[in-house]
Every structure is written in structure tokens, then in C-alpha cells.
Amino acid sequence: MGSIFxxxxxxxxxxxxxxxxxxxxxxxxxxxxxxxxxxxxxxxYFHKRDxxxxxxxxxxxxxxxGKIPYETWRTKPFDRAIVxxxxxxxxxxxxPQESARLLAFLRQSGLIEKRVFEARNMRGWRRRRxxxxxxxxxxAEGVPALADGLxxxxxxxxxxxxxxxxxxGSPEAGTEILDWIAEVGLVVASLPVQNALINCCRERPQIxxxxxxxxxxxxxxxxxxxxxxxxxxxxxxxxIGLSEDELPELRAxxxxxxxxxxxxxxxxxxxxxxxxxxxxVRLRAVVAMGKLHNELATPHILQGLCDSNRLVRxxxxxxxxxxxxxxxxxxxxxxxxxxxxxxxxxxxxxENAGARAKLEEELAHEKSLKKxxxxxxxxxxxxxxxxxxxPAGDAEETVEPVAR
Amino acid sequence: xxxxxxATNHALFVYYLVCNMVYLVTLIVALKTSAAHQRRxxxxxxxxxxxxxxTPPITVLAPAHNExxxxxxxxxxxxxxxxxxxxxxxxxxxxxxxxxxxxxxEFKLRPVRAVYVQEVESAQVRxxxxxxxxxxxxxxxxxxxxxxxxxxxxGLNAATSPYVCVVDSxxxxxxxALLRIMVPVMVDPDHVMGVGGIxxxxxxxxxxxxxxxxxxxxxxxxxxxxxxxxLRAFLIGREGWAQGNMLMIISGAFGLFRTDLVRAIGGYxxxxxxxxxxxxxxxxxxxxxxxxxYKIQFVPDPVCWTEVPSDMxxxxxxxxxxxxxxxDVLWPNRDMLFRPRYGRIGSIALPYLWVFELFAPxxxxxxxxxxxxxxxxxxxxxxxxxxxxxxxxxxxxxxSIGSVxxxxxxxxxxxxxxxxxxLVSYCFLEHFPYRQLHMxxxxxxxxxxxxxxxxxxxxxxxxxxxxxAR
Numbered sequence: 049m050g051s052i053f054x055x056x057x058x059x060x061x062x063x064x065x066x067x068x069x070x071x072x073x074x075x076x077x078x079x080x081x082x083x084x085x086x087x088x089x090x091x092x093y094f095h096k097r098d099x100x101x102x103x104x105x106x107x108x109x110x111x112x113x114g115k116i117p118y119e120t121w122r123t124k125p126f127d128r129a130i131v132x133x134x135x136x137x138x139x140x141x142x143x144p145q146e147s148a149r150l151l152a153f154l155r156q157s158g159l160i161e162k163r164v165f166e167a168r169n170m171r172g173w174r175r176r177r178x179x180x181x182x183x184x185x186x187x188a189e190g191v192p193a194l195a196d197g198l199x200x201x202x203x204x205x206x207x208x209x210x211x212x213x214x215x216x217g218s219p220e221a222g223t224e225i226l227d228w229i230a231e232v233g234l235v236v237a238s239l240p241v242q243n244a245l246i247n248c249c250r251e252r253p254q255i256x257x258x259x260x261x262x263x264x265x266x267x268x269x270x271x272x273x274x275x276x277x278x279x280x281x282x283x284x285x286x287x288i289g290l291s292e293d294e295l296p297e298l299r300a301x302x303x304x305x306x307x308x309x310x311x312x313x314x315x316x317x318x319x320x321x322x323x324x325x326x327x328x329v330r331l332r333a334v335v336a337m338g339k340l341h342n343e344l345a346t347p348h349i350l351q352g353l354c355d356s357n358r359l360v361r362x363x364x365x366x367x368x369x370x371x372x373x374x375x376x377x378x379x380x381x382x383x384x385x386x387x388x389x390x391x392x393x394x395x396x397x398x399e400n401a402g403a404r405a406k407l408e409e410e411l412a413h414e415k416s417l418k419k420x421x422x423x424x425x426x427x428x429x430x431x432x433x434x435x436x437x438x439p440a441g442d443a444e445e446t447v448e449p450v451a452r
Numbered sequence: 453x454x455x456x457x458x459a460t461n462h463a464l465f466v467y468y469l470v471c472n473m474v475y476l477v478t479l480i481v482a483l484k485t486s487a488a489h490q491r492r493x494x495x496x497x498x499x500x501x502x503x504x505x506x507t508p509p510i511t512v513l514a515p516a517h518n519e520x521x522x523x524x525x526x527x528x529x530x531x532x533x534x535x536x537x538x539x540x541x542x543x544x545x546x547x548x549x550x551x552x553x554x555x556x557x558e559f560k561l562r563p564v565r566a567v568y569v570q571e572v573e574s575a576q577v578r579x580x581x582x583x584x585x586x587x588x589x590x591x592x593x594x595x596x597x598x599x600x601x602x603x604x605x606x607g608l609n610a611a612t613s614p615y616v617c618v619v620d621s622x623x624x625x626x627x628x629a630l631l632r633i634m635v636p637v638m639v640d641p642d643h644v645m646g647v648g649g650i651x652x653x654x655x656x657x658x659x660x661x662x663x664x665x666x667x668x669x670x671x672x673x674x675x676x677x678x679x680x681x682x683l684r685a686f687l688i689g690r691e692g693w694a695q696g697n698m699l700m701i702i703s704g705a706f707g708l709f710r711t712d713l714v715r716a717i718g719g720y721x722x723x724x725x726x727x728x729x730x731x732x733x734x735x736x737x738x739x740x741x742x743x744x745x746y747k748i749q750f751v752p753d754p755v756c757w758t759e760v761p762s763d764m765x766x767x768x769x770x771x772x773x774x775x776x777x778x779x780d781v782l783w784p785n786r787d788m789l790f791r792p793r794y795g796r797i798g799s800i801a802l803p804y805l806w807v808f809e810l811f812a813p814x815x816x817x818x819x820x821x822x823x824x825x826x827x828x829x830x831x832x833x834x835x836x837x838x839x840x841x842x843x844x845x846x847x848x849x850x851x852s853i854g855s856v857x858x859x860x861x862x863x864x865x866x867x868x869x870x871x872x873x874x875l876v877s878y879c880f881l882e883h884f885p886y887r888q889l890h891m892x893x894x895x896x897x898x899x900x901x902x903x904x905x906x907x908x909x910x911x912x913x914x915x916x917x918x919x920x921a922r
Binding site for chain 2: 065066068069072073075076079080082083086087090140172173176177179180184204207208211214215237238239240242243246277358359361362365392393395396399400401402432
């Protein structure tokens with residue numbers, strides 16, 4: 049009996065094509081079979097999963113307390129995965145008391161030990177999964193395993209370890225990350241490092257200071273950006289030091305961080321930074337002054353409105369509109385500056401904030417303005433165009449300074 | 453004559469063999485990449501991106517030209533997206549219908565000034581409107597510029613975020629689409645310059661309050677075939693090519709770019725027929741010429757649902773336009789071919805597009821002509837012909853079923869058994885006569901381009917409102 053190819057050869061000249069046809073048809077059927085098997089498997093899997101989840105939810109308190117022995121589900125990977133998923137999801141929304149209860153359960157049931165083991169000994173995606181799960185537990189005993197993960201050869205695993213440590217959000221986890229970057233430099237992109245450090249250093253931003261002092265280059269910039277996000281008023285003196293740094297990134301970070309400092313001290317520093325030669329330092333300074341919500345900052349923000357950079361002007365406009373106090377005197381000063389770009393930025397911010405009606409109302413009743421000036425300002429507000437410049441000093445007589 | 457026909461047959465055989473090998477390799481790479489991507493997602497929590505203070509702001513740019521039937525649903529959908537720092541700019545590109553009025557009614561628009569610097573070329577802007585209901589929404593009302601590119605450029609000038617996401621205003625994004633498309637950026641913001649998401653066919657599905665409620669297959673057969681085409685193009689083609697950093701197209705319906713980079717290359721080319729393809733080609737050129745490492749990526753899980761043509765005439769127009777767009781981009785970039793400075797873009801991606809995409813309908817037509825000629829001259833080996841036909845059929849079917857399998861093992865949007873059965877059936881049925889018609893439409897596109905006919909002909913659409921009402 050000849051082979052199937054021998055029989056098919058009678059119908060055509062090319063063995064190659066016949067073989068290709070057979071292979072392609074076989075592949076077609078194999079793929080269709082794979083789809084059907086996959087579908088059937090999924091249907092069965094989700095049915096079974098639903099049943100187990102329902103049962104576990106019904107007996108959740110008994111599961112957590114250990115009334116249902118841990119061994120009944122811990123040794124079954126299917127059940128264990130469900131329990132762990134439910135616990136980790138619950139963690140995300142739990143308050144301190146519930147978190148403590150869940151953490152105790154994770155410890156007693158051995159789930160944390162299991163994840164620590166996987167994070168240390170597994171490879172590839174299994175290690176990645178364990179690292180992130182460990183981070184989600186926020187258990188302190190997971191920190192060393194996560195720190196090991198930072199030194200993995202695989203970049204994705206390093207990222208997972210970073211995310212895990214970031215999720216821990218504890219100063220201990222932060223110290224591990226800081227030690228790691230001090231040791232090897234930035235071997236992953238800066239954004240994930242910053243994200244993780246922000247979460248970890250929020251509670252105790254002081255841990256950043258020694259690393260900031262002893263690092264250089266890109267690492268220093270990254271740490272400064274983290275500092276900008278987590279700084280508290282207690283770090284004011286360090287921030288003032290940073291504001292004089294030669295690296296613009298650091299000055300920008302200092303400016304951003306100063307928004308959390310005491311306005312009396314911050315305004316002077318920020319006013320200096322708002323005159324910086326680098327645009328993004330000026331931008332950060334103007335935004336930070338806006339966040340201070342203090343009238344002391346208004347004259348400096350007004351200067352930002354005449355900046356050569358569009359973004360600085362826009363942010364200055366937004367900051368001015370959000371400033372406390374009356375708007376009419378500020379608007380009078382904006383008009384008096386005779387800068388059409390500045391005026392446009394201010395009006396755009398005013399309209400975007402929906403505050404135009406409020407300004408119109410204020411202008412109509414502003415007593416510090418003479419009638420003619422009031423009309424002129426109303427005209428500027430309506431047309432968006434500046435009036436003809438007046439001789440110097442004229443404006444100063446009529447416009448009440450907002451802040452000294 | 454016989455020798456010529458014989459040589460042609462051999463050449464065609466080699467062409468199809470190489471083409472099929474490329475498809476096969478792409479399918480294998482895509483299946484592998486998808487599995488890896490699924491694993492990668494397990495270690496990501498989108499919520500963390502949403503909570504991070506460092507997640508970069510995004511400006512969504514939605515150009516709208518005569519979209520009165522879709523605009524309310526589309527904009528509502530954009531404003532409901534999960535993203536921490538979002539700005540939505542809708543560009544009303546000289547609509548002659550009620551597009552602007554619909555938005556004014558729905559979102560309580562009020563005229564505002566905007567800091568608008570014409571960094572990239574676009575038609576005259578008539579005014580700006582901001583929603584009193586949701587200040588994240590800015591509407592740029594402009595004169596008709598004659599192209600989507602012109603409208604996007606106006607939005608680009610008004611955008612204030614470091615990333616812009618260009619979407620179609622007749623499309624619906626899934627709620628977490630922006631968070632998902634940002635995953636590659638969050639991992640490596642220094643190198644990722646653009647990211648494309650997947651486009652899926654909306655026809656047949658139901659929308660509720662700006663969100664997709666039920667995913668269903670459309671009823672018409674050629675709409676179902678388009679579903680398969682989209683699955684094949686995105687889940688296999690783009691996934692595979694992106695793996696080698698050779699992605700040449702990020703769909704205009706849903707793509708994310710770095711704003712400074714798009715501005716640096718002068719924005720979208722207003723006269724481009726396929727502005728999305730043109731943008732990516734120019735980005736590659738710019739970044740290759742500049743030197744240094746960069747990535748243009750594709751992620752298969754952020755989904756944009758879009759309406760595809762539901763009548764033959766519109767479909768023919770669309771496909772002809774795509775073919776014109778292809779030529780319109782490949783021709784000006786012909787100098788990139790085989791030049792070492794353009795790396796694998798010049799040596800693999802572009803040659804592939806020339807040979808297996810641009811010339812494909814011509815070569816297919818050539819194949820049909822030689823077969824007819826050979827049959828007429830009595831030189832056609834019927835056995836060989838039928839075997840070759842059977843092989844082509846079985847192989848092409850395999851690639852299509854592969855894309856359905858890819859969908860099935862990864863993203864599982866079609867949950868109904870009937871829908872999957874239909875999809876698989878159409879993998880067998882799409883080859884006759886749809887494929888031949890498709891070839892004709894593409895040839896028509898090339899012919900129109902050669903004649904200098906580059907006018908944009910509107911496609912007939914039902915609009916999102918109809919999906920909402922279903």
C-alpha cells in the first residue's frame with residue numbers, strides 16, 4: 049500500500065505543492081480544533097471558578113480565621129490562586145484594621161512564605177508575578193526578596209520588583225531602592241523608579257537627603273524629582289539649598305517642592321527661581337507660587353505672564369486666576385503691563401476657569417478705579433485688546449497694587 | 453511565449469511562497485508576543501498608573517467633519533475615559549451639518565480664548581469653546597482644511613500635554629484604553645515615541661451611555677469579513693512587525709504620540725492621503741536620521757471600536773483610498789530603501805510594503821492574466837493550477853483562523869459561540885469573491901492616484917447614535 053503522497057502524486061506534478069496543501073489543510077483543522085478546545089476549556093474553567101469563588105465568599109470568615117483548615121485549599125493551586133486574589137483585591141480597599149487582619153491571615157496561612165519562595169527561586173513571568181503579589185501584600189518580610197528582584201538580570205523582573213517595592217510604600221522599601229540605585233546607577237528608565245520612590249518616601253522624605261547629597265548626574269535628578277513630590281515643610285532648609293544647585297532639574301524640583309513650604313519663606317525663593325534662565329525652572333516656580341494661594345506671590349506671578357515661554361505664560365495666567373482676593377486690581381495690573389501675550393494668557397485662563405462673569409461684576413463695582421479706567425478695563429476684557437499705552441506713572445496712580 | 457509564461461509562473465510561485473512565509477513568521481511571532489504580553493499584564497495594575505502623580509497628561513485629539521450623528525456619543529465616551537490627567541480637544545473641521553450645535557447642546561459650550569500658537573500648519577481657526585459642564589473639553593472650530601491631517605494639526609497647536617492621542621470622532625474607546633496604551637510609556641518614556649492600539653469593528657455591537665455594552669458580530673457578510681481583516685491586520689500584522697520595531701502604521705483612529713516629536717516634524721502632512729501611515733513613516737525617518745534608540749510600539753489590549761463601511765460602495769472607496777495612501781507615502785520615501793542609515797525600516801519594512809502590499813494587486817492581476825493566457829494557449833497544467841489554488845486557499849485560511857485563535861486565546865471579545873463559529877466560517881469563505889473584489893478596489897486606487905485623483909470621497913456611515921439606539 050503506497051503512502052498518501054504517492055496517491056496524491058497521481059493528481060499533480062509537484063510533490064512540494066501537494067505537501068504544502070496537506071500541511072496547510074492540517075494546520076487549518078488544527079487551528080479550528082485549538083479554538084474549539086480552548087472555548088470548551090474556558091467554559092468549564094470559568095464555571096468551576098465561579099462555583100469555587102461563590103463557596104469561598106460564603107465561607108470567607110471561616111477561611112480567614114482558620115476554622116476551615118488552611119491545608120484544605122493551600123495545597124490546591126486552583127483554590128490557592130482564588131484565595132490570594134480575593135485577599136489582595138481586598139487589601140486595595142481595606143482600612144488599617146482590616147489590612148492587619150488580612151496580613152495576619154496571609155502570614156498564618158503561609159501564602160507570604162510561598163510568594164517569598166517564588167520571588168527568590170522562580171524565573172521569568174512566575175518570578176514577576178510573585179514579586180508584584182508580594183508588593184501587594186505590603187508585608188515587611190517581603191522586602192528582602194523584592195530587593196533581590198531588583199538585581200535580576202531580566203529587565204522586566206527588575207521593573208516588577210520596583211513596582212512591588214513601590215506598592216509596599218514603606219521607608220524600608222524606599223531604602224532598598226535607594227541603595228540599589230546608589231550601587232548600580234539607573235539601569236531602568238527613570239519614571240518607574242520615581243513612581244516607586246514617591247510611594248515609599250511619602251511617609252519619611254528625609255531618607256532621600258543623604259542619597260541626594262552623595263549622588264550625581266541622572267540619579268540626582270531623579271531623586272530631586274522625587275523630593276519635589278514628597279517634600280514637607282520640615283525640609284525647607286534642604287530645599288533652599290537645592291534651589292541654588294547648578295543642575296536646572298534640581299532647581300525645578302526645588303521650585304515644585306517649595307509649594308509645600310511656608311509662604312513667607314517660599315515666595316522669596318520662588319521669586320528668584322521665576323527669573324531663572326531655564327524655562328522649566330521658571331515654569332515650576334510660577335506653578336508653585338500659584339499653589340501657595342498667597343497674595344504675596346501675585347506680583348511675581350504677574351511677571352511670569354510676560355515670560356518668553358508660552359507654557360510659563362499659560363500657567364502664570366492660571367495661577368493668577370486662582371489667586372485669592374479681588375480679581376479686578378490684578379486685571380488692572382495685567383492690562384497695565386502692556387503685554388498682549390500676557391493679556392491673552394490671562395484672559396484664556398479666566399475664560400477657561402469660567403471666571404469672566406465674576407471679573408465683569410467686580411469691575412462694575414470696583415471703587416479703587418475711576419469711571420474712565422473702569423470703562424477702559426471693561427473694554428479690554430470685551431475686546432481682548434490692549435489700550436494705547438499711557439505716559440509712565442499714569443497707570444500707577446489709578447491701579448491699586450495688589451500686594452507689596 | 454511558452455518560456456515567458458513558464459518564467460512568469462515560476463516568479464509568481466516564488467512570490468507567493470515568500471509572501472506566505474512572511475505571513476507565517478508574523479503569525480508565529482504574534483502568537484508568541486501575545487502570550488508574553490498577557491504574562492506581562494499580570495504584573496501590571498492599571499489602577500497604579502491611574503494613581504501615580506507622575507502619569508503624564510494626555511491630550512486626546514478628535515477631529516470631526518460632519519459627524520452630527522456620532523459626535524455626542526463619541527465625545528461623551530472620551531470624557532468618561534479612565535485617566536488621571538486628560539484634556540479632550542475636538543476639532544470641528546468646517547462641518548456643514550450640526551456637529552458644533554450638537555456639542556453646544558450636549559456639553560454646554562461657551563466661547564473662550566485659548567493660547568493657540570500655530571506651530572504646525574493648519575487652516576484658519578474660527579474660535580474656541582470650552583464646556584461649562586466639563587472644563588477638560590475644548591472645541592476648536594476651524595475652517596475646513598480638506599483633510600483630517602489639517603484638523604489634527606489645529607488640535608496639536610492647542611494641545612498642552614506632553615502626549616497626544618489621536619482618535620476618530622466616530623469611534624468608541626474602551627474605558628481603560630488610555631491607561632493601557634500608556635503602559636509602554638510608563639515603562640520606558642525616554643525611548644517610546646509612539647504607541648498604537650487595536651481597532652475593532654463596532655458594527656453590530658451596542659453602545660450605552662458612550663460605552664460598549666454588548667459586543668456582537670455584524671450581520672452582513674462583508675462586514676464580518678472586515679472583522680477578520682482587522683483581526684488579521686492588528687493581532688498578527690502589527691503585533692508581529694512591532695516586535696522588530698518595524699511598525700509602519702499606527703491607525704489614525706487610535707494612536708498615541710509624543711507631542712514635541714510630532715510638532716518637531718511639522719505635524720501631520722495636510723495633503724497626505726493616509727495621514728496616519730505618513731506620520732509613522734516620517735517619525736521613523738526623523739528618528740533614524742537623528743540617531744539613537746527609539747521604539748514605536750503596538751499594544752493589543754487598548755481597544756478602539758470603530759464603524760466600518762456597511763455598503764459595498766463605501767468599502768470600495770475606503771480600500772481604494774488606503775491603496776492610494778500607501779503609494780502616496782511609499783513614493784516620497786523611496787530614498788529610504790536599502791540605505792543603511794534607515795536600518796531595518798529601509799531594508800525590510802519598506803521593501804515588504806512595496807512588494808507585498810503596493811504591488812500585490814498588480815501581481816495578483818498578472819497571475820490571473822497569465823493563467824488565462826496559458827489556458828488559452830493550451831499550456832495550463834490543470835492539475836498544477838488546482839493544486840496551487842488549493843494551497844493558496846488553505847494557507848490564507850490558516851492565517852485568518854490564526855488571527856481568530858489569537859483573539860480567542862488572548863482578548864476574547866466575542867463571547868457568543870455563534871459569533872466564533874461565524875468568524876471561523878468566514879475565514880473559509882472570504883476568498884471568493886471578496887478577495888478578488890478587494891484586488892479590483894486596490895487597483896482602482898492605484899489607477900486613481902496615477903491619474904492624479906486624490907480627492908477624498910465621504911463614506912456612508914450609520915453613526916454611533918444608531919449603535920446607541922440598538
